[in-house]
Amino acid sequence: MLFRNVAELVELAESKQVKIAEIMIQQEIEVTGLSREEIIAKMDRNLTVMEQAVERGLNGVTSVSGLTGGDAVLLQKYIQSGKALSGNILLDAVSKAVATNEVNAAMGTICATPTAGSAGVVPGTLFAVKEVLNPTRMEMIEFLFTSAAFGFVVANNASISGAAGGCQAEVGSASGMAAASIVELAGGTPRQAAEAMAITLKNMLGLVCDPVAGLVEVPCVKRNAMGASNAMTAADMALAGITSRIPCDEVIHAMFLIGQSMPSALRETAEGGLAATPTGRRLEAEIFGKKN
Amino acid sequence: MKYRSAFDIIGPVMIGPSSSHTAGAARIGRVARTLFNRLPKKAVISLYGSFAKTYKGHGTDVAIVGGLLDFDTFDERIPTSLQLAEEAGMEVVFQVEDTVTEHPNTVRINLYDDQSDLEVVGISIGGGTIEITELNSFELKLSGEHPAILVVHNDQFGVISAVTQILANHEINIGHMEVSRKEKGKMALMVIEVDQKIDQEIMKEIEKLPNVTQTIRMVD
Numbered sequence: 178m179l180f181r182n183v184a185e186l187v188e189l190a191e192s193k194q195v196k197i198a199e200i201m202i203q204q205e206i207e208v209t210g211l212s213r214e215e216i217i218a219k220m221d222r223n224l225t226v227m228e229q230a231v232e233r234g235l236n237g238v239t240s241v242s243g244l245t246g247g248d249a250v251l252l253q254k255y256i257q258s259g260k261a262l263s264g265n266i267l268l269d270a271v272s273k274a275v276a277t278n279e280v281n282a283a284m285g286t287i288c289a290t291p292t293a294g295s296a297g298v299v300p301g302t303l304f305a306v307k308e309v310l311n312p313t314r315m316e317m318i319e320f321l322f323t324s325a326a327f328g329f330v331v332a333n334n335a336s337i338s339g340a341a342g343g344c345q346a347e348v349g350s351a352s353g354m355a356a357a358s359i360v361e362l363a364g365g366t367p368r369q370a371a372e373a374m375a376i377t378l379k380n381m382l383g384l385v386c387d388p389v390a391g392l393v394e395v396p397c398v399k400r401n402a403m404g405a406s407n408a409m410t411a412a413d414m415a416l417a418g419i420t421s422r423i424p425c426d427e428v429i430h431a432m433f434l435i436g437q438s439m440p441s442a443l444r445e446t447a448e449g450g451l452a453a454t455p456t457g458r459r460l461e462a463e464i465f466g467k468k469n
Numbered sequence: 470m471k472y473r474s475a476f477d478i479i480g481p482v483m484i485g486p487s488s489s490h491t492a493g494a495a496r497i498g499r500v501a502r503t504l505f506n507r508l509p510k511k512a513v514i515s516l517y518g519s520f521a522k523t524y525k526g527h528g529t530d531v532a533i534v535g536g537l538l539d540f541d542t543f544d545e546r547i548p549t550s551l552q553l554a555e556e557a558g559m560e561v562v563f564q565v566e567d568t569v570t571e572h573p574n575t576v577r578i579n580l581y582d583d584q585s586d587l588e589v590v591g592i593s594i595g596g597g598t599i600e601i602t603e604l605n606s607f608e609l610k611l612s613g614e615h616p617a618i619l620v621v622h623n624d625q626f627g628v629i630s631a632v633t634q635i636l637a638n639h640e641i642n643i644g645h646m647e648v649s650r651k652e653k654g655k656m657a658l659m660v661i662e663v664d665q666k667i668d669q670e671i672m673k674e675i676e677k678l679p680n681v682t683q684t685i686r687m688v689d
Contacts, residue, residue, distance in 0.1 A: 287485050
């Protein structure tokens with residue numbers, strides 16, 4: 178292993194004067210024994226899957242339960258109306274994140290990043306910033322390797338599972354990964370990427386996993402929307418030179434400890450939070466009363 | 470380190486909506502299919518815990534049947550697998566069980582045809598990762614991620630070393646191995662996960678050994 182935490186990752190990229198993405202690729206070569214070309218081709222295929230999922234979601238889909246679908250389309254129309262307040266790139270990222278998760282809920286093909294429930298944030302932000310930064314295909318592939326590097330640290334030092342660590346571990350991790358990748362694609366330094374990850378994750382701490390009827394739909398789709406906007410904002414803050422007072426690795430460790438002390442009702446059991454609201458319970462009864 | 474590859478984080482490519490309830494379920498079905506080695510005539514699928522409660526909404530049912538049809542996690546035929554199974558001549562029965570299992574996402578799959586039957590219990594432990602925990606009432610631990618050899622044999626001395634000697638002769642490294650038995654001196658099962666590909670010829674060599682009654686090859 179070349180790195181075990183964010184500090185080591187950043188130091189390595191700085192001393193070698195390469196991108197974080199390059200460190201991840203080098204580690205992958207070392208661990209798997211595959212060639213650089215094979216590894217890049219594999220990530221290229223994942224990128225194509227993400228591209229197709231976004232496209233499909235922007236054309237409008239509906240889930241099996243009927244709980245989710247069509248919001249990505251609404252948002253795109255709203256952007257086109259020219260009345261959007263938050264800025265078109267930000268809302269484009271949000272709509273593309275939503276698009277991916279709507280496809281996921283409709284049993285479409287997606288690439289888990291890092292999980293299926295949080296699969297919208299990384300591609301959503303990538304395909305939005307693509308419109309302004311005009312990256313090459315290779316730079317887009319590198320975006321995913323940078324995300325992988327930060328996700329790798331979280332997965333091994335904390336968790337990327339809602340059942341283990343709540344939504345902070347899923348959408349929280351995905352948002353931190355995306356923020357770091359945006360910074361790197363925009364020309365920021367490895368250290369700024371780590372700052373963006375820390376700033377994002379700090380604002381996702383404590384987020385519970387409380388899916389209505391146990392389905393990966395409500396609130397998961399909209400959590401991906403907010404994850405994408407959180408990532409975009411944090412990336413801009415880091416690029417502006419703002420740093421996190423708490424270092425990234427310590428934020429990740431805090432997330433791990435928060436996950437451990439989170440009650441089981443709020444970790445993907447559909448027993449607490451939004452799942453246990455009167456409407457959540459009514460929807461659950463409607464879906465399973467109708468289908469089972 | 471629990472996660473080793475960039476593709477554990479960016480991946481797998483899969484049919485939604487859930488890495489544990491859909492992708493993992495499809496993987497369990499596919500391992501069962503590989504162990505059975507052909508399309509079964511009939512499949513009885515018993516769902517436990519969270520699988521039993523949420524299988525319709527997560528598509529756990531179509532994912533398992535898709536796996537039994539040898540579909541990978543990203544196969545777009547998964548949503549229509551029930552119909553495809555019927556067309557292929559496989560009868561599918563679902564049973565929702567109340568029994569509390571050790572892991573919340575547990576499924577028992579019984580496969581039948583004119584020649585034989587097979588019982589597999591699998592659990593989906595998160596992010597699409599699975600374990601096979603039972604095979605024909607033998608307890609075992611099989612990830613399905615590596616090539617593996619399963620050997621049913623009489624519980625007698627020398628069988629294990631004879632099998633591993635054959636693997637050594639072919640320069641095949643063992644990554645994980647375990648042996649279980651139903652009763653002392655009766656039937657036993659060896660599960661050997663290996664790093665290299667296993668040729669059919671090696672399987673034939675193992676089958677010829679005294680006290681070996683059945684072998685199953687699992688290719689990744």
